Amino acid sequence: MxxxxxxxxxxxxxxxxxxxxxxxxxxxxxxxxxxxxxxxxxxxxxxxxxxxxxxxxxxxxxxxxxxxxxxxxxxxxxxxxxxxxxxxxxxxxxxxxxxxxxxxxxxxxxxxxxxxxxxxxxxxxxxxxxxxxxxSGKAIDPRKQKLSQLIYASSGEMTVKELSENAYWNSRQINRYFTQYFGLPLKKFCNILRFRSSFKQINEGNLFPELNYSDQPHFEREVKKLTGANLRTLFKNKNDRFIQVSLLGNL
The missing domain is CATH 2.60.40 (Immunoglobulin-like)
Structure with a gap:
């Protein structure tokens, strides 16, 4: 179809x-x-x-x-x-x-x-x-604004330690904030954002990690965990079933 x-x-x-x-x-x-x-x-x-x-x-x-x-x-x-x-x-x-x-x-x-x-x-x-x-009238806490900017600008590649140091915000406080507002720790959110940032390379058929995965098996494990499919299945994307790869991978 x-x-x-x-x-x-x-x-x-x-x-x-x-x-x-x-x-x-x-x-x-x-x-x-x-x-x-x-x-x-x-x-x-x-x-x-x-x-x-x-x-x-x-x-x-x-x-x-x-x-x-x-x-x-x-x-x-x-x-x-x-x-x-x-x-x-x-x-x-x-x-x-x-x-x-x-x-x-x-x-x-x-x-x-x-x-x-x-x-x-x-x-x-x-x-x-x-x-x-x-x-949006309320002033944004500068630590939270800096943290958000760093997370998105780095596509989730910065470590929690690096984010904490650059946002001048204690990592334990950051994780409490993430758990309170989003239901997951910062590291897990960054892993998801990093995966989302790989859609373009997968869509183009580049199945080797371009972001800071430790090696190819690490990249493959993360993809399998988050999608239920392997990299080649995502790339083939039969009938555009993985719609985010088709859409976000072309942006």
Missing amino acids: SNPVTFQKINAHKSINNFVSSFWLVENNSDQDYAVVVMPDASFDFVITKKKNEPLHCILMGINTTFSNAFIEADTRMMVINFKLLAAEYILKSSVADLLNGGQSLPDDFWNTEESDFNDFNLFAEKITEHIQLL
Whole structure:
């Protein structure tokens, strides 16, 4: 079966890029469900789903630490906001630790979302951007801001010790913060982000580690643990089943 699912992406405006990485529009306009493997990508997400002849459904998804099999259902459209770490405390003003590998339903009009938002994806991104700007008035703790910047800039390759030293923040306090707000330790989050950063090389057929994996077997073990598949299966990606490799690997 060829892939009936289409995607659009808008990168977050610089005014909110402490909190959001991107917006996605996902559409399956066919009459068949499409099977995919969802892999960890080091984000937590606000997902708005519109199925044919059904009301909107809003859900907040936590960070995933392992893969899951899923379907993009027939006649379904989704808009997704990919959040960065600082969004939990400073935008959502809530921990997402209890949502690890899961999600929580939100009111159907959360953040004033409505069915007409699907008419213009660009306007939706602008609307949410303005809303986040209004929510982001609180000053960010400089240690947390520096830590976040280092994590993303290094694609998760810096060690906990290096991050602690450069953010001027005790590693035990950092891990307490991560456990409290995200439900996992910093090292595990960085491992997931490092894996997500390898999608491009896998998509291009370069199956040797370019990031700071200790050796080839280490890279292969991490990939197997996070995806349930080996590197060659990910590269072949039959029917675009591993959709994040296809999408993020081409960016």
